[in-house]
Amino acid sequence: MISLYLAMQNAILTKNIAQSQMIQSSNQMLNSLSFGNSQPLRPSFAKADMLELSNKANETKISVLSRLIEAYEKALGKKIKSSVPKYCGLNYKA
Numbered sequence: 001m002i003s004l005y006l007a008m009q010n011a012i013l014t015k016n017i018a019q020s021q022m023i024q025s026s027n028q029m030l031n032s033l034s035f036g037n038s039q040p041l042r043p044s045f046a047k048a049d050m051l052e053l054s055n056k057a058n059e060t061k062i063s064v065l066s067r068l069i070e071a072y073e074k075a076l077g078k079k080i081k082s083s084v085p086k087y088c089g090l091n092y093k094a
Contacts, residue, residue, distance in 0.1 A: 001079045008072035015065040018058045025054055 029051050 001076070004072060004076055004079065008069060008076065011065050011069050011072065015062055015069065018061045018065070022055055022058045025051055 029047060032047065
């Protein structure tokens with residue numbers, strides 16, 4: 001049961017890292033833009049494409065990890081439920 005809990009914690013950590021990478025890449029993209037009068041705006045398609053591709057990859061990773069976390073939670077709930085003894089219809093929890 002502990003290994004299942006640790007696997008769930010690892011999935012949550014990986015999901016949080018993917019979300020922070022999305023935030024950092026968007027922040028870097030916004031910081032790299034210059035809106036000054038002395039410099040005309042030139043589209044940087046390479047940076048925009050890299051941002052879009054990395055965001056798509058992280059979105060996929062986040063959705064898969066969210067489903068995995070839900071599955072871990074259900075499995076952990078079943079293990080806890082099966083480990084609680086029942087006597088005459090009453091649950092006695094340690």
